Every structure is written in C-alpha cells, then in structure tokens.
Amino acid sequence: xxxLVESGGGLVQPGRSLRLSCAASGxxxxxxxxxxxxxxPGKGLEWVSSISWNRxxxxxxxxxxxxxxxxxxxxxNSLYLQMNSLRADDTxxxxxxxxxxxxxxxxxxxxGQGTLVTVSS
Amino acid sequence: xxxxxQSPATLSVSPGERATLSCRASQSVSSNLAxxxxxxxxxxxxxxxxxxxxxxxxxARFSGSGSGTEFTLTISSLQSEDFAVxxxxxxxxxxxxxxxPGSKVDIK
Numbered sequence: 001x002x003x004l005v006e007s008g009g010g011l012v013q014p015g016r017s018l019r020l021s022c023a024a025s026g027x028x029x030x031x032x033x034x035x036x037x038x039x040x041p042g043k044g045l046e047w048v049s050s051i052s053w054n055r056x057x058x059x060x061x062x063x064x065x066x067x068x069x070x071x072x073x074x075x076x077n078s079l080y081l082q083m084n085s086l087r088a089d090d091t092x093x094x095x096x097x098x099x100x101x102x103x104x105x106x107x108x109x110x111x112g113q114g115t116l117v118t119v120s121s
Numbered sequence: 122x123x124x125x126x127q128s129p130a131t132l133s134v135s136p137g138e139r140a141t142l143s144c145r146a147s148q149s150v151s152s153n154l155a156x157x158x159x160x161x162x163x164x165x166x167x168x169x170x171x172x173x174x175x176x177x178x179x180x181a182r183f184s185g186s187g188s189g190t191e192f193t194l195t196i197s198s199l200q201s202e203d204f205a206v207x208x209x210x211x212x213x214x215x216x217x218x219x220x221x222p223g224s225k226v227d228i229k
Binding site for chain 2: 044045046047050057059061095100104105106107108109110111112113114
C-alpha cells in the first residue's frame with residue numbers, strides 16, 4: 001500500500017524558515033517523480049514544486065521560486081521542501097504527492113494527508 | 122499560465138441521479154487533463170487522467186471526456202460517497218500545472 005506521510009509543519013513567524021519532510025513507502029520511491037501541492041485554508045489546490053526521480057528536473061511555482069527548495073533522498077525514501085523567507089500567504093496545508101510517471105508529468109496519483117504550515121506573528 | 126475554470130460552482134443532485142461537471146482551459150491542453158475528488162478533511166484523490174482514463178480503483182460510474190479546451194466529468198448515478206468537491210487540473214503546460222477552482226456536488 002502506498003503511503004506518504006508528511007511532517008515538519010507548524011506555526012512560524014514571517015521571514016523565518018521551515019523544512020517539510022515526506023516519508024514514502026509501498027512503492028519504489030526512486031522510480032517516480034514527486035511533488036508538493038498546497039491548499040490554503042478553505043481554498044483550492046496550488047502546485048508548488050516538482051522533482052524528477054533522478055533530480056534532473058526540478059521546478060517551482062513563481063510564487064515560491066527563490067525561496068523554496070525541493071530535494072529528495074532516494075536512499076531514505078524521502079522528499080523534502082526547504083521553505084525560507086516565509087510569508088503569510090504561504091499559510092496552507094502542504095501535500096506530498098507522487099507522480100504517476102517516472103518523469104515529471106504532473107499527474108498526482110497518491111497524496112499524503114498533509115502538514116499544516118501557519119505563518120503568523 | 123493556463124487558467125482553468127469550472128462550472129457550476131455548486132451542483133445539487135439527488136442520489137442516483139447523473140451529475141455533469143465542466144472544465145475549461147484558457148488555451149488548449151490537448152488531453153493532458155486530470156480530475157480529482159476531495160472530501161472534507163481528506164486529501165484529494167485522482168479519478169481521471171488523460172482526459173478519460175480512470176485511475177486505479179475508480180468505479181466505472183466516473184467518466185471523463187473532452188480535449189483541447191473543453192472537458193467534462195460525468196458521474197452516472199451518484200452514490201452517497203460521491204458528494205465532494207471536484208477539481209480539474211491541466212498538466213500540458215509542464216511544469217506549470219494549474220488547477221481549476223473546484224465544483225462542489227452536494228445533496229439536493
């Protein structure tokens with residue numbers, strides 16, 4: 001059974017940093033691209049970042065480019081999101097998602113339960 | 122950026138009835154269109170990708186159609202567990218993946 005378990009969320013002041021983690025199991029992690037998708041409270045879904053199986057393709061939404069860094073450790077079956085210079089509009093539930101393909105295609109076939117990031121003073 | 126719009130915002134349907142949801146892209150996305158279902162307090166679930174291919178384990182009452190800029194998700198006979206919010210998402214404009222604002226299906 002595929003499982004994606006996010007951690008690392010919490011309350012943080014504007015301008016500070018936070019690192020999210022996603023522990024994957026139930027599939028061959030290094031065979032698939034992975035993504036982060038977020039959802040602000042009561043709002044819709046927003047793609048944040050993607051990374052291919054071999055880290056060869058990495059990209060970010062314009063809203064987070066230059067502030068967030070996605071990475072993965074295939075030996076640990078883990079995905080990460082380093083978030084710097086956090087702003088109030090980064091407040092959201094952050095989902096770790098698996099791509100249906102090896103390369104970054106953007107079809108999110110499995111989702112974690114999310115980790116909540118709240119940016120507030 | 123490709124902008125996705127969905128209609129209606131809310132659809133009230135009785136159990137057993139058919140529900141039809143629409144999704145429109147601001148420019149052609151070919152068949153690179155997915156649909157997701159999200160219930161309150163839960164993560165989204167992939168229903169359809171490639172505009173019409175059902176994801177693993179998705180019941181046959183869910184079907185997708187369309188290409189280019191106009192797409193439809195049809196639920197042939199609504200079950201109680203189908204009342205949820207449905208999002209369409211384009212993945213043609215890699216990697217600028219964009220979602221629609223969602224359509225809520227609630228009980229009439």
